[in-house]
Amino acid sequence: MESALEEIEFLALSENRVEVLRLLADDRHTRGELAAATGASQATLGRILGDFEDRSWIRREDGEYAATATGRLVAEGFTDLLEILETEGELRDVVRYLPTHAMDVDLRRLADATVTTPSQTRPNAPVQRVLDLLGDADEIRVFSHAFNEQSIAQIRDRVVDGGAAFRGVFSRSAVDALADDAALRERFGSLLAADDAAVRVREEGIPLAATVADGTVHLLLRDENGVLRASVDTDDPAVRSWAQDTFDHYWRTATPLDAAEFSD
Template identity: 25%
Template sequence: MASDSGHDDARYLAGSPVRIAILRALDRNPRRPASLTDAVDATRTTVQRILAGFRERRWVVKRDGAYHVTPTGERVHAAYEDLLSEIDRGDRYGRFAADLQRAGAAFPAAGLETGDLTAATDRDPLAALDRVVELIRDTCGSDVRAVSPIVTTQYNEAAGAALDAGAEIELIIDREVLETSIAEFGPATDRALSDEGATVYVSAEPIEYGLFRYDDVACVVAYDERNNPRCAFETTDETVVEWADERFESLVGAATPLSTVIRESSVTQE
């Protein structure tokens, strides 16, 4: 646990962008105060005061008129830059991670180290959906494994095009999606039953996030509380690919083939 003095020093460094700018500049090369004044666009008085604060904390030493970062100062600077990077990552991936956490997806945090994120915005609310559709259309001849909590015209058309191009598709949906598909997308449901390239499973439990796997790519789709696709994260990172495959296998193991669900439903109705 950090000491009170450590907390005070962290607050001191974060308290002014000029302080981190000076530490960053010194970490590259030793400098004299006049050189720092030009580099960080601050007054000489401000620079001298900050250098005094750094010397008090033993982050820098003065030698031959120039200020040098100490090993402790180097470590403080590196840790602060890492913190800034993590905060930036949280800003970019926060919604994605939060929506998956709400859905109970247990997404591996290490997976956010690499990958591309497409996020819906007020200006482009369909950005994530459009990216997933693009990925589906690009799977010509590939084996595809997918999980979806929604059914849309765009998804159905993209899947149909992929099947026409020779793709093999395994898809997991939940019962609510199946009911919507039967009621609003009859031809697509019929094709899912008859096309040898398509295998559809129905989960008895609600599905709240999306997966899309083909070749060495894993795409994870986060949805908001209204089931709107908000973020599509795609990567070839092995951690995420393995997680996606494990999630798919787990969901398949608890799901029922579409043909069985339809047959049982027909018997019940009779």
């Protein structure tokens, strides 16, 4: 009897095998339909279907093929493995910077995320990505351990001039650093004075930098030295739910920031 690893290798060595099993796990198909869907020759299909029948992964009824219960199980498991490896490939270069200790999210939910990294020609690409998301957002939520000057300017413009609503929770260290910068202090003060803007300060700190622009969650990723390495953003429902729950928690455990502190 072949080992599980040998069975995985058997499937992985042929895209046609993977596709035929997936098709038959979804629905019944004739041999002609399988040929049209995969582009495989009749000889290749014959070998694939014979191998699958030998493993009891499929059965033939009235000229059609269908996956058995174990065939569907194998198809589902192999599809999950492919999705995991595809996600790993997308995140491989940035996973070391992801604040996974603070993210109660299955990394598979980031399979379709947009990963933005700096380059020689676009060193500010991760920040520009969040600026693009903020550009037409109507509802903005931020929880972060740091301020970004460009993001503050974009949020201020959206709230003061564009009618957006803003809520932010920041660590005490971020607020103190902002207060020491005259230009940022003035810009942030004008944001705080807006009718639909509110900011709270969390003394316990916040271990990540997240922006929720309408339905998109954006994370700025920095290394242990604070150097910007990448950003990740997604509109996945599970990630949005996590971000909203996390924001709500930080909001409840923070205190309002008095706009008068930034009015001078």
